[in-house]
Amino acid sequence: MTESREDIVLEVHDLFTNFYTFEGTVRALDGVELFLRRGDTMGLVGETGCGKSVTARSILRLVEPPGKIESGKIIYNEIDKQTGEVKPIDILSLSEEELLDLRGEKIAIVFQDPATYPNPVFRIGDQIAEVVLLHQDLRYDVIDMKIEKLEKSLQGESDPDKQVHIKEKIEYYRELRKDPPEPDKKDAKAAAFRRAVNMLNLVRMPSPESIAMQYPHELSGGMRQRALIAMALACDPGVLICDEATTALDVTVQAQVLKLLNHLKKEIGTSIIIITHDMGVVAETCNWVTVMYAGTTVESCATKNLFTRPLHPYTDGLLTAVPKLHENKERLPQILGSVPNLITPPSGCRFHPRCAYATEQCKSVKPKLTELEPEHWVACHNPLN
Amino acid sequence: MKLRDFILRRVLLAITVVFGVLTITWILAFIVGDPVTMYINENTPAEAIPAIRAAHGFDEPWPVQYFLYLSNLFQGNWGVSGSSSNMPVLEILALKFPATIELAIVAMIFAIILGIPLGIISATRKDQKIDHFTRIFSLAGVSMPIFWFAFMLKYVLYYYLAVNNLPHLPGGERYDTSTYLDFEFITGFLLLDSLIQGNIPIFLDGLVHLIMPGFALGYLTLAIITRMMRSSMLEVLKEDYITLARSKGLREKVVIYRHALRNAMIPTVTVIGLAFGGLITGAVLTETIFNWPGLGRWAVRSILFADLAAINGFTLLVAIIFVTANLIVDLIYGVLDPRIRFG
Known part of the structure; x- marks a missing residue:
């Protein structure tokens, strides 16, 4: 070679x-x-x-x-x-x-048997989020998530005073995004879970949000195998x-x-x-x-x-x-x-x-x-x- | 199935079991003895006996007697204990129950706090020195009868140390009754009452008194939990999902304490639930040896006196505790294993 x-x-x-x-x-x-x-x-x-x-x-x-x-x-x-x-x-x-x-x-691996490889006592989403939390930098995700949330509340807000206040907050987070701080555990977990849902979406799981909240025994074999693939691909392995x-x-x-x-x-x-x-x-x-x-x-x-x-x-x-x-x-x-x-x-x-x-x-x-x-x-x- | 339905179904089942137990004990009591003997003595004139019999309904046909027993039971009249100067059974139970429960809880704490970590360590270091030690320790626990072990414990930690003028553990009783003459119980739980009254010395004294009987009572359960934990942990560590967890790059500690432990706890929890009921009955021996003023000692005396109302009352209480412990186990199951909640 x-x-x-x-x-x-x-x-x-x-x-x-x-x-x-x-x-x-x-x-x-x-x-x-x-x-x-x-x-x-x-x-x-x-x-x-x-x-x-x-x-x-x-x-x-x-x-x-x-x-x-x-x-x-x-x-x-x-x-x-x-x-x-x-x-x-x-x-x-x-x-x-x-x-x-x-x-x-x-290097990630997908194993043979979708029936025995997922841990039966944890939610699918948590099992994917776990590996994301372990290996990925979630600082940007956390800030993006916060901005997204604020933008959503901005749309539903009619009071102009409050609108200004929310816009200020969004600006603050946009500024923060240039050099994001280490997120706290709860935010990181939420961000990792969001990525897990994205991964499930990527492997073409129907209604990934609800699948993420389910346990392995509630899914079919093919779905479980796709969840395992999502788990393996969650950190973009080489x-x-x-x-x-x-x-x-x-x-x-x-x-x-x-x-x-x-x-x-x-x-x-x-x-x-x-x-x-x-x-x-x-x-x-x-x-x-x-x-x-x-x-x-x-x-x-x-x-x-x-x-x-x-x-x-x-x-x-x-x-x-x-x-x-x-x-x-x-x-x-x-x-x-x-x-x-x-x-x-x-x-x-x-x-x-x-x-x-x-x-x-x-x-x-x-x-x-x-x-x-x-x-x-x-x-x-x-x-x- | 929703959690509420699950609990409801289990509670209904539990009531049926308790009902079955009280029926069986009543039948046994009905067969073995004449209940009227508890209400008479050698000075009772023979012609007065039918009147006494009639007064308690003992001359009625058995279905009526059974109905009377049930109706009294549900009205809070569990009969009187002839062997305890005719005090109502329910009152005695309420009086003695806290001492036994306190002992059982301490025994359980010993068993769980030592048993689960020992089982995990033993499984993760299989065939190493610490595993051999743990296996011998737990084998001894399940093999030694409690009456022998408790005596040996008392002989060494109390008698032997005391005669050599060394610091030693107290030989019995809940607290030093000669030093703390004026202690008044509120709830009946010594540790709780002393804390409520802000009496730290008696709290510590109570703790010291609990060590030996607590350990003697809990050793068997400790041994069972350790063995169960070890074997189920070994089983779980071979599972595919553990390999998957390792392949994710999780630390070995996380693999064991997050992924394996929760699965391995499922069979262990069953054992813990059953053992708790066993502790109450096991207390019979421990309480006798350590002079513990609890239910166990009282039950032994009631049996010696053929005090049927007292025996029935004690059996019923034990049944209720067993059933409750199992109910709690079932609920914990549902929390640990999502497959059970919906299954």
């Missing part, structure tokens, strides 16, 4: 994450390589258990015991909004305190990770949410990672794809390239296993064998026991992710074509 830091918002190098279980050490991630270009929507695909979610959680350092990130590098390249300078943040070397500024503010965010939804709602994500990407300017095992979702929403297999990155390229010219035998197998409408087949082709047990992973290339093209080299040497063709990275000793 030779690109400059401005183009790439998130890079993961040689990431190893293990889970220490009673049966033994599960080597869940085995040198994952990833990069996400600014403004891209990247699909992260692979079978269940190949480490997609662990990768996502590792990026936010949300891997919980018995899991542990062993080594590697995760770098978030932040662009300073004023100077435009790029500041690389090495996530794995951040302190717990610094990590709090990263989570939710720079990267949004959708961890199977649409898998639990039915197809129509899934389509709505995906459309919404693409729309929001343009509006907010977030780069998105969509974790899925659904190739259809990838084809529809992503412009870049990274394929994972058994804890390793096997292929990474533009979506179009992947579908037309897969280079890795695994990707090829994956694509031929997808049923196509225009073909009439008795039985779909499959990748022989099954996903390896990650407690005792195969040596060398983790795919070699199932690979038709495997050689002696594949059994002993782990292939590195290299740019075989321009804009097409593959980790394979014997790539196709």
Whole structure:
């Protein structure tokens, strides 16, 4: 990867994450390589258990015991909004305190199951406002809110004396807005709640004011998922990770949410990672794809390239296993064998026991992710074509 | 469902339960003994007994007797306690109730103030030293019978320290009756009355007297709350919404005390409610050991004397307290968990 830091918002190098279980050490991630270009929507695909979610959680350092990130590098390249300078943040070397500024503010995540992820005892609006209150500067919001209120009361006021008085007050706040003071807690909370309502509006929630006052159990699955997306996007994060965010939804709602994500990407300017095992979702929403297999990155390229010219035998197998409408087949082709047990992973290339093209080299040497063709990275000793 | 309907429904249910309890206790009392024995003694001539029986309505058929009992009950006539020189039961209850409630509240405060934080600490530092200590502490609490534990406490903190001329806790009673001879009760709650009268020394004396019986009575509840809090906290900390809270960048403290605690409190509150009723009955043993002039000791004596009116009265009161505690728990539930309010 030779690109400059401005183009790439998130890079993961040689990431190893293990889970220490009673049966033994599960080597869940085995040198994952990833990069996400600014403004891209990247699909992260692979079978269940190949480490997609662990990768996502590792990026936010949300891997919980018995899991542990062993080594590697995760770098978030932040662009300073004023100077435009790029500041690389090495996530794995951040302190717990610094990590709090990263989570939710720079990198946000939407989880899979809308039924279990919102906290059942808090209002939707409060749950969104919470993250806004934590990360955002609300000084201007508070003053704007006060001015708005005064303007509203000005319209309803007929007494000229009082009108003058209100106008003076508005002037005072306009002056104050040039250098707003720290708002008190109550005002900040109200401002954060107002932003929460705006976010709900942004994710196309019908009557966002009343939804904000409701509890998660009063909403449908699709609405809850949209609320979770609103929560994740509330602080304009640089990267949004959708961890199977649409898998639990039915197809129509899934389509709505995906459309919404693409729309929001343009509006907010977030780069998105969509974790899925659904190739259809990838084809529809992503412009870049990274394929994972058994804890390793096997292929990474533009979506179009992947579908037309897969280079890795695994990707090829994956694509031929997808049923196509225009073909009439008795039985779909499959990748022989099954996903390896990650407690005792195969040596060398983790795919070699199932690979038709495997050689002696594949059994002993782990292939590195290299740019075989321009804009097409593959980790394979014997790539196709 | 509105909160008002919710409360109304629960109150109606509570009344039914209390009614059931008083019916069952009446039937039991009707079966086991002849109530007239409380009104006669060895000097009563045999021929006078039918008259006494008739005077109290004990010669009527049982449905009439039951009706008489109910009608008296609702008119505030809970019968007279033969074992307490024929004082009306309701009057004795009013007299002794504050001492027991005061003890139970102190026990509850011990249990809640120590139990909930211990449970949280134990859960958040699972398998560390403090967790092991807390688990042993709470296991001891649920395993030790109160009569043994209270005696041991009294032996060490009162007797053993006293014979070695060390500062020690008082061995019983609500306050030092020999020092404060002229103390007059107003409401019956010692701590409240002494504060109303501005009598700080007796307030402090009352507090000191409450420590040992309060802790002895509350230890079991403390242990139950700690264990419940620990397990429900551990359960909640595995929930997805905790991961979500962490992913927002919230501090671990906020995650635990805002997001996890409220969810973990729901099962704990049930236990607290039930335990409060248990404290009143548990007071029977504690009051006997610490010479506490409360309901428990009085109930024990009434049982020994087969004083049916007194036993009925005590049972009814305990039932009302149980039901009220559960009603309050249900209401707190509604506050803690929005799903219950509408469910």
